[in-house]
Amino acid sequence: MSDARMPGSAVCSAQVDLSAISDNAAVLAARVWPRLLAADLAADGYGHGAVESALAALRGGAATLAVSELDDARALRDAGITVDIVARRGLPSTGVPLAGQDHEVYSAGAALYGLVEDAELRPAMRVSALVVGTKTIEAGEGVSYGYTYRATTRTNLALVGIGYADGLDRIASNIGTLLLGGRARTIAGRVAMNALVLDLGGDTVRVGDEAVVFGDESQGEPTAAAWAAAIGRSAAEVASVFGRHLPRVTS
Amino acid sequence: MTGAEVTVDLAAYRRNLDRIRTRVAPAGLMAIVKADAYGHGLLPIARVAVEAGVGWIGSLDIATGLRLREAGIHDDVAIFAWLLGPVEDYAAAIGAGIDLGVSTADQLDQLATAGAAGRARVHLKIDTGLHRNGADAAEWPSLVRRALELEDRVELVGVWTHIAEASDAEDSEAIEQFHAAIAMAQGLGAAFSVRHLAASAASFARADARFDLVRVGAFSYGISPGGGVTAASLGLEPVLTLAAPVIAVNDGLATVATGFGDGIPGSAAGAMELAIGGERYLIVSVDVDSLEVAVGAAPVGTGDIAVLVGPGTRGEPTLQEWGDALGTIGEEIVTRLSPRIPRRYVGV
Known part of the structure; x- marks a missing residue:
C-alpha cells in the first residue's frame, strides 16, 4: 500500500474495504426480506469501525443498527445517523430476531463483515505488515524466544513487524502462515509481542515488502476464515481483536 | 459499571519498579511501556516511572516515543525505540532526542541523511542468537565502522542485544558473544556509555546479564515469568x-x-x-x-x-x-484487551 511508504507510517495495519460491507448488507437484506436487516456494530463493528461500518451497511440496505449498549449509540447519532438503534448485548451474535420494532428485525454480525464461509459475501478486512529486517541462519540455529524453531538447513528469514499485541495470536507460533513474496511462509519460532519471523527457505525478500495475514481471496490472499481455522479461533474474534489494536486504514 | 472496566493500581506498579531497581542495582532500569504499557495505559504508567526516577523508558517505536515527549517527558529521561520501519521520520525522532536501536548500516545512513539539526543517539544491536534483528557477527565490524564514519551525524550511546531464554547454557553463550562484540567494537574505536541485554527474567536471575541497564516490562506489571515461578515469589504484585x-x-x-x-x-x-x-x-x-x-x-x-x-x-x-x-503467557492476555475498555487508575 502506498501509505506504508510514508515516513512514520505504521509497520502493520488493518485495511477495511467499506464497499464489501455495503455489498454484504445488500445480500443479507435481500435474504431476510420481508424482515429488516440490523447491522450488528458490537465491538466497534467487529473491529471495522462502528461509524464507518454503520454508514456502509445503511448504504447497502440495512434498516436499523444494533449496538452493545445504548451508550454506544451516541457516536452514531453524532455522525448524523437517525435510524433506529437497538441494544443487543447478551443476545447471541448470529442471526437473532430483535424485538421491540415495528417490523421483525434480523441482526447480522460476522456475516455482514464477510467473516463466515459464504460464496456471496466478501471479507471487508485485510491485515498486513511490513518486513523490517532480513537475515540468513545456518542449520541448527534457533529463532525467537525459547528457540522453539530450529533451522534444519541454511535458510533465509524475514522479520515482520506484527505480533500478539497487535492481535496476531501467539498460538500461531510455528503454525500460522503469512503470504510474502507470492508464497505462504510459516512463522518460525514464537510470535513475539510486536514481531514475528517467517522462514523463507531459499527465497529472498526486501525490507519494506508486505506480508499478508489475510485479505482478498480474489487476489490470491488467504481468507480471515482460513487464518482463523488454522489457529482454532473464530474469524469474528480474529477480526475484532486485530481491528481494535491495529491502525486502521479505511477505503 | 455497564461494561468491562480495567483498574490499574499505580502504587503496585511503583512498588514493582522499586523492587526491580533494588534487585538489579547497580545496573539501571529501562521501564518498557510498549503495547500501550502492556495494556495498562501508556501515559499514566510512563508518568509513574518518571516520578519514580527511572531514567530510561523503552517505547518500542518512534511514534510512541514522540507521544511521550509531547506529553511532557523531557530529555532528562532517555526514551529508547527499536522497532524501526522501512521508512521512518528520523528527523522528528532525532529532534525529540529519542534513542534509536539500530541493526543495519542502511538504517545509519537513513539517520545521517534525515536532515536533523542534532546528532542521532544510537544503540547498535548485535544478534547473539535470537535471530530477529541485530547485525550478525560477520556484519558487526562494518556496522560499527559505519557508525564511526558518521560520527558528525551519529552519537554512539549504547550497544545491546536480546537473548532467547531457551536455556541457561544458551543464554551464557549469548552473553559471551555480547562481550566479544563489545570488545571488537572497542577495538575499532567505539565507546558506549550503556550496554544492555537482559529483559525481565534474566534481570532477576543472572547478575552476569545485567550490564549497565536492564529492560523490564513484564515484571514491572507483576506478570510472572511462567515455568512455575510466581510473581509473588519474586516480590512482585499484579497491577x-x-x-x-x-x-x-x-x-x-x-x-x-x-x-x-x-x-x-x-x-x-x-x-x-x-x-x-x-x-x-x-x-x-x-x-x-x-x-x-x-x-x-x-x-x-x-x-x-x-x-x-x-x-x-x-x-x-x-x-x-x-x-x-x-x-x-500473561503478556498476551493483557495486551489483547481492547484499548477501548475504560481504564481506572488507583493508588496515584
Whole structure:
C-alpha cells in the first residue's frame, strides 16, 4: 500500500474495504426480506469501525443498527445517523430476531463483515505488515524466544513487524502462515509481542515488502476464515481483536 | 459499571519498579511501556516511572516515543525505540532526542541523511542468537565502522542485544558473544556509555546479564515469568484488574457484559473461571460482547461484579492462571484487551 511508504507510517495495519460491507448488507437484506436487516456494530463493528461500518451497511440496505449498549449509540447519532438503534448485548451474535420494532428485525454480525464461509459475501478486512529486517541462519540455529524453531538447513528469514499485541495470536507460533513474496511462509519460532519471523527457505525478500495475514481471496490472499481455522479461533474474534489494536486504514 | 472496566493500581506498579531497581542495582532500569504499557495505559504508567526516577523508558517505536515527549517527558529521561520501519521520520525522532536501536548500516545512513539539526543517539544491536534483528557477527565490524564514519551525524550511546531464554547454557553463550562484540567494537574505536541485554527474567536471575541497564516490562506489571515461578515469589504484585457486571441470570447461567470484542480469548470457554462474590465459576461460552458463566443455584444476581483477572484478592484468577490454562503467557492476555475498555487508575 502506498501509505506504508510514508515516513512514520505504521509497520502493520488493518485495511477495511467499506464497499464489501455495503455489498454484504445488500445480500443479507435481500435474504431476510420481508424482515429488516440490523447491522450488528458490537465491538466497534467487529473491529471495522462502528461509524464507518454503520454508514456502509445503511448504504447497502440495512434498516436499523444494533449496538452493545445504548451508550454506544451516541457516536452514531453524532455522525448524523437517525435510524433506529437497538441494544443487543447478551443476545447471541448470529442471526437473532430483535424485538421491540415495528417490523421483525434480523441482526447480522460476522456475516455482514464477510467473516463466515459464504460464496456471496466478501471479507471487508485485510491485515498486513511490513518486513523490517532480513537475515540468513545456518542449520541448527534457533529463532525467537525459547528457540522453539530450529533451522534444519541454511535458510533465509524475514522479520515482520506484527505480533500478539497487535492481535496476531501467539498460538500461531510455528503454525500460522503469512503470504510474502507470492508464497505462504510459516512463522518460525514464537510470535513475539510486536514481531514475528517467517522462514523463507531459499527465497529472498526486501525490507519494506508486505506480508499478508489475510485479505482478498480474489487476489490470491488467504481468507480471515482460513487464518482463523488454522489457529482454532473464530474469524469474528480474529477480526475484532486485530481491528481494535491495529491502525486502521479505511477505503 | 455497564461494561468491562480495567483498574490499574499505580502504587503496585511503583512498588514493582522499586523492587526491580533494588534487585538489579547497580545496573539501571529501562521501564518498557510498549503495547500501550502492556495494556495498562501508556501515559499514566510512563508518568509513574518518571516520578519514580527511572531514567530510561523503552517505547518500542518512534511514534510512541514522540507521544511521550509531547506529553511532557523531557530529555532528562532517555526514551529508547527499536522497532524501526522501512521508512521512518528520523528527523522528528532525532529532534525529540529519542534513542534509536539500530541493526543495519542502511538504517545509519537513513539517520545521517534525515536532515536533523542534532546528532542521532544510537544503540547498535548485535544478534547473539535470537535471530530477529541485530547485525550478525560477520556484519558487526562494518556496522560499527559505519557508525564511526558518521560520527558528525551519529552519537554512539549504547550497544545491546536480546537473548532467547531457551536455556541457561544458551543464554551464557549469548552473553559471551555480547562481550566479544563489545570488545571488537572497542577495538575499532567505539565507546558506549550503556550496554544492555537482559529483559525481565534474566534481570532477576543472572547478575552476569545485567550490564549497565536492564529492560523490564513484564515484571514491572507483576506478570510472572511462567515455568512455575510466581510473581509473588519474586516480590512482585499484579497491577491490572479486569471486571464486568452480571447483566442477566437465567437457568443457572449468568451473562457477563464482556466478550471477545474486549479481548477475552474465546478459548476461555470451558477452560477458565472468573470470580463473583469471592466464588469461582466456569466460563462456558464467549460471544462478541458477553460471556456466560455456569452459576447453578448460587446466589448470583444482575448487577453483581464478575472479576476476570487480578491480584487474586477477591478470589479471581491471576494472569498466570489465564496463561497456564490457555497455553500462553500473561503478556498476551493483557495486551489483547481492547484499548477501548475504560481504564481506572488507583493508588496515584
